Amino acid sequence: MRVWSLGSGSRGNALVVMAAGRALLVDCGFGPRALVSRLKRVGLVPEQIEGLVITHEHQDHAQGAERAQHKWRWPVYASAGTLAALPEVEARWRRPLVAGQAVDAAGAFTLEAVAIPHDARAPFAYAVTATASGARLGIAHDLGAVPDALPPLFARCDALCIEANHDPDMLRNGPYPPMLQERIRNGRGHLSNQQAGALVAGLSHPGLRAVALLHLSETNNTPALAAEAVSRALHRAGSRTAATAAPGRTPAALFTLDAATASGQLRLAM
Template structure:
């Protein structure tokens, strides 16, 4: 069975734990080691159980904790060649992970019982990637599209036959338009190299819907320009139109880990929340 635990997601940091039959990997490390350790503990896990770090891209809310976490726990870090190059040329030597390994383009990268397939997506980073992670033993698949300015034509095909889908649903279109951000930032967010709106994310999810899809996790919600209820309702509407009859849709929080979602659609396990208000 494959299990996805979003440890936190938003503009102030992103990380999620993927558990498979034979191991666990972390996707993105936008929090420092202390915060990551507390979030893992709240989810009933320990950093020593993580075999590797997989990066979607180099932006600080996804990779600022990568080097320190990898140094502390001995994780190798995987990323696109562009992402690793961006980290490697950072002016701050502390942001350069020591054991950096590039994804195998055009084929699957094998990491601790997982097969990792990546797809380039438009974002204002060096080479941002969407990930499809397959548990090699069970065949269960999770697709992760975190920072996507627009959905390229090739992405829905890459995300076929998923068991769990994680996709950013960053902003409500009207809230962004009427909100406090300066015009240039609004243009960056809503442009083709920024972030997906609720409507764009919902349309993409609808295209990925099929009978075997067990659950959808919405990530990277803006705390200023979105509300979980708005994002969830837009996605549920798209899923209903696509004929999907399940109700396993959840929105990730910046502050607290979500209960895990499994390849069976189960989210019953309770995340422990005490003492999470400090240091996040």
């Protein structure tokens, strides 16, 4: 399994997950033209993508979803609530998911979803398992708190992509007005570095090989602070895995999990 970020943060989000030559796009916060150029920068083309998974309908995650679906005829996997916010997705390509029910996607993946708290209609976090290799990836994008159902879904993941939005001190002392700060912190906003660290530390196990941090605030966080907070939490939990922040504005390879993931083979390509 290989994972790329095409961009991460309030300016636009998209991940590509590839296994056995088949790829899923997770979120589409870019219009078709930007998507093509961002894919090109990591050596990919839209024709390689066989399905689109959406976490929630916010612009930075879904603004290009309907146009891309029309252009490339992708099936779109999301909660019924998220799909309701994307009315232009063609009826025959809508794939509503139910939390707790596993579905096959793109002929190479199993998708499992769980509801997460965020100020959107029905946001989901996902576990994506490559059918052939068994490599398992947990993706939790915007979430204000960690619901009880999330850790069990993410247990035994080989890799995690988790939001680490803000450093609490930077948020408190930064330029955001109190009302906006409260919306970020109120449990339906965004995870802090420390909350992400606690989540990841609780999920730590010998098979956890890579942790990428997503959706860092450009105002209230830095890649070094986020990576340090989460890596420290991992080390305290006995893990030797370090967390790395996905670049905000530029596409990048995040990690590669070899087919022999179970034996601990991993190449980091960050």
